[in-house]
Amino acid sequence: MKVPDQRLPAATFEDLALPLFDQLYNFAHWLTQDTAEAEDLVQETYAKALRGFSSFQMGTNFRAWMYRILRNSFLSSRTGLKTTVVFDEEDQETAPAESATPESLLIAQADREIVQQALEELPVHFREILLLCEVEEMSYQEIAETLAIPIGTVMSRLFRARKALRGLLQNKIQGGSHGV
Amino acid sequence: MACEVGSGKLDAYLDGELTPAEASALSAHLRSCSACASDALERVQIKRAVSAAGKRYGPSAQLRAAVANKIAGSVAAKPPRSIGWQWKLVAVPTILVLIISIAVNLYPGRESARRQRVYSELADLHVAALASATPVDVLSTDRHTVKPWFQGKIPFTFNLPELQGSEFTLLGGRVTYLAQTPGAHLIYQVRKHQISVFIFQDRAADSASLPSGLVNALSFNVESWEQNGLRYFVVGDVSTDAIQALSKLLRDAE
Numbered sequence: 001m002k003v004p005d006q007r008l009p010a011a012t013f014e015d016l017a018l019p020l021f022d023q024l025y026n027f028a029h030w031l032t033q034d035t036a037e038a039e040d041l042v043q044e045t046y047a048k049a050l051r052g053f054s055s056f057q058m059g060t061n062f063r064a065w066m067y068r069i070l071r072n073s074f075l076s077s078r079t080g081l082k083t084t085v086v087f088d089e090e091d092q093e094t095a096p097a098e099s100a101t102p103e104s105l106l107i108a109q110a111d112r113e114i115v116q117q118a119l120e121e122l123p124v125h126f127r128e129i130l131l132l133c134e135v136e137e138m139s140y141q142e143i144a145e146t147l148a149i150p151i152g153t154v155m156s157r158l159f160r161a162r163k164a165l166r167g168l169l170q171n172k173i174q175g176g177s178h179g180v
Numbered sequence: 181m182a183c184e185v186g187s188g189k190l191d192a193y194l195d196g197e198l199t200p201a202e203a204s205a206l207s208a209h210l211r212s213c214s215a216c217a218s219d220a221l222e223r224v225q226i227k228r229a230v231s232a233a234g235k236r237y238g239p240s241a242q243l244r245a246a247v248a249n250k251i252a253g254s255v256a257a258k259p260p261r262s263i264g265w266q267w268k269l270v271a272v273p274t275i276l277v278l279i280i281s282i283a284v285n286l287y288p289g290r291e292s293a294r295r296q297r298v299y300s301e302l303a304d305l306h307v308a309a310l311a312s313a314t315p316v317d318v319l320s321t322d323r324h325t326v327k328p329w330f331q332g333k334i335p336f337t338f339n340l341p342e343l344q345g346s347e348f349t350l351l352g353g354r355v356t357y358l359a360q361t362p363g364a365h366l367i368y369q370v371r372k373h374q375i376s377v378f379i380f381q382d383r384a385a386d387s388a389s390l391p392s393g394l395v396n397a398l399s400f401n402v403e404s405w406e407q408n409g410l411r412y413f414v415v416g417d418v419s420t421d422a423i424q425a426l427s428k429l430l431r432d433a434e
Contacts, residue, residue: 014251021247022239029237039243046247050254115233133195134227135234140197159191166226 013053016062017046023136024070030131031074031124041077045070064138064145071128071146080124118168126161133158185209186216194223298358303400305356306376306415309365315374316352316367326353326366334362338379338410341433347371348426368426375416375426382411394420403427 024045029038048069049056056065074080119127132138132146143158144151186209192198193206210217309315318329323340330337333355343350349369356365356378363380392405401423403414414427 018248018251021244025239025243026235026237030234035237038237039240042239042243043247043250046250050251112229112233115229116236119230119233130230131234134230137231140192140195155192158195162191162223162226165230166222169226169229 013050017049017066020063020066024066026135027067027128027131028070028074030119030127031071032077032079033120034079037077037079041070041074044073048073061142061145063136064142067132067136067146068148114169114172118165118172121168122161122164125157126164129154129157130161130165183209183213183215183219186213186219190216190220190223194220194227299395299400299402301358302376302378302402302413302415305358305365305378306400309354309356309367309376310374315354317354319352321350321352323350326350329353330355330364334364336379336381336410338364339433340366341429343368343429346425346429347422348375348429370416370418370422370426373416373418373422375414375418375423377426377430378413378415380411380413382406382409394424405431407431 021042025038025042028041028045029035032038032041045066049066052069056062119130122130129143129147132143136142138146140151140154140158143154147154149157186193186206189198189202189206193203196203198206210220318326320326320329323342327338327340330353340350347370351367351369351374353364353366356363358378358380361380363378366377366379368375368377394401394403396402400415400417401420403412403420403423403426405412405427412427412430414423414430416423
């Protein structure tokens with residue numbers, strides 16, 4: 001945390017937070033898998049952020065701050081409490097990557113719907129880290145701030161999430177005949 | 181077979197998380213290692229697929245408006261809101277006090293002001309008449325002369341008392357107006373003092389609903405009462421005893 005000498009005036013909350021609205025909603029919907037819950041979650045996120053904005057400090061990552069609020073709100077929501085978050089990921093698994101297979105080329109042709117289905121089927125903690133990395137294009141540092149985990153855990157979780165996704169995709173493309 | 185060089189770093193490379201030196205080294209390796217190149221291609225494809233598929237949900241216009249309003253409202257209304265909360269604490273008792281003021285103070289206050297206006301107008305009439313070279317238009321001590329004189333001049337009639345045996349003397353009378361309403365102005369004398377008696381219809385503007393009784397207006401003593409639909413005022417600088425004595429005579433007149 002930086003020295004709290006430079007607090008943002010309230011007016012700039014709008015300038016900072018509103019541009020994130022669409023992304024936050026998308027993320028919320030992915031987490032909740034429900035329109036009404038996603039809307040509630042986004043509203044709650046903005047309300048909390050607005051209230052807590054005076055404590056937000058310049059120099060820290062606003063986007064990560066907003067996502068963290070949203071994610072924490074989600075985890076404490078009814079739906080969020082039902083999801084289990086895995087913390088035992090310290091094993092920085094560096095299993096040999098799959099060699100190029102015909103399946104990997106099929107993934108390139110996998111239509112959007114299949115990828116979306118696979119993302120839906122992923123556990124929340126895998127889904128969210130993939131979304132933050134690929135959709136939000138957050139750096140590992142930002143992801144670490146958002147999820148409140150060390151960068152090493154970001155890398156290992158990301159690795160596991162990608163592996164799980166790849167497995168799901170291959171299953172879907174090949175009708176479930178080829179697991180990982 | 182997988183290549184040991186690139187396997188652990190491909191994700192970080194594609195995510196742009198390697199240092200420039202590491203990145204250029206891996207980049208060089210990819211050009212020479214088909215296994216790693218193929219692996220990297222697959223990972224890039226998945227990255228792209230997830231990126232595209234992940235941009236899936238769009239917020240409704242209502243939600244956008246609701247959040248935007250909340251922010252705009254909060255930014256605009258934040259200082260008033262904190263004040264507003266305290267404002268209520270002050271406002272509620274203030275409004276109550278105001279209502280009570282209106283009920284208890286303001287309305288009677290206005291009544292009292294209205295009464296004062298009537299009394300000061302009567303006092304003016306009294307003083308003006310006495311200061312006039314012709315204080316009365318009918319100059320007579322005889323009530324049977326004075327009373328008929330008012331016929332056709334005012335829209336009502338009244339009885340004047342027999343003053344035989346009292347200290348009062350009737351000097352005469354004149355037509356007067358109170359709030360654009362005609363009335364009788366009689367002047368009596370007691371010792372060296374002159375007393376005005378005003379008689380109006382009780383419904384005459386401003387005189388209606390005036391409380392009966394003795395008051396002091398601009399240092400004049402004023403007795404007022406309502407009788408037979410007429411409103412009587414007895415105004416003079418004499419003692420209250422004299423005012424009340426004359427008032428009693430008028431009330432008892434037949």
